[in-house]
Amino acid sequence: AQTVTQSQPEMSVQEAETVTLSCTYDTSESNYYxxxxxxxxxxxMILVIRQEAYKQQNATENRFSVNFQKAAKSFSLKIxxxxxxxxxxxxxxxxxxxxxxxxxGKGTSLLVTP
Amino acid sequence: xxxxxxxxxxxxxxxxxxxxxxxxxxxxxxRLYWYRQTLGQGPEFLTYFQNEAQLEKxxxxxxxxSAERPKGSFSTLEIQRTEQGDSAMYLCASSNSTVxxxxxxxxxxxxxxxxx
Numbered sequence: 001a002q003t004v005t006q007s008q009p010e011m012s013v014q015e016a017e018t019v020t021l022s023c024t025y026d027t028s029e030s031n032y033y034x035x036x037x038x039x040x041x042x043x044x045m046i047l048v049i050r051q052e053a054y055k056q057q058n059a060t061e062n063r064f065s066v067n068f069q070k071a072a073k074s075f076s077l078k079i080x081x082x083x084x085x086x087x088x089x090x091x092x093x094x095x096x097x098x099x100x101x102x103x104x105g106k107g108t109s110l111l112v113t114p
Numbered sequence: 115x116x117x118x119x120x121x122x123x124x125x126x127x128x129x130x131x132x133x134x135x136x137x138x139x140x141x142x143x144x145r146l147y148w149y150r151q152t153l154g155q156g157p158e159f160l161t162y163f164q165n166e167a168q169l170e171k172x173x174x175x176x177x178x179x180s181a182e183r184p185k186g187s188f189s190t191l192e193i194q195r196t197e198q199g200d201s202a203m204y205l206c207a208s209s210n211s212t213v214x215x216x217x218x219x220x221x222x223x224x225x226x227x228x229x230x
Contacts, residue, residue: 044221044223046221050218106155
């Protein structure tokens, strides 16, 4: 079974600064998908960014980008120009190419301060 | 269509009672998923439907749990004889297998269950 590890339970960043959230995973597969989800307090989980393992180019969505290192099985999320609304739990997740279930990490709680 | 809807948002029940949750997916989505999220943890997969067929059940889904998706539309998740360990957020999500595969799901806001 694939495991996803987020080693930073909590992080804090000042508004307008840049922060990087770490994620590592374990799999023997070569094709798979990786995701970052955001879960604001008492609100629904929202997809932030998605990466296909067979694509070498790192995914980017506005202020959010990833550093995907396939050999190292690392998938970090960089948030640039942090905003107060970025305060949330961030979950890294893995999905097999042949699957449908998401395997989530335990999450990183991000606090953006003024 | 405003997204995935879950009802109720919160449920408090006494141990031993039965509870049922409902999920209405995005109308054009043919896949529906149930996850459970306990405090301080990421969501854990429970079960998955494609249309009305339940194709996979996690080992987490004990025989006290049952899920249905009649006619491939809304889904219900029932927990019989609830235990305190069932206290969690129950998340529903949906996706469309006819669109680009593995694009990720759309989640609902969840039903928070507290068993007292």
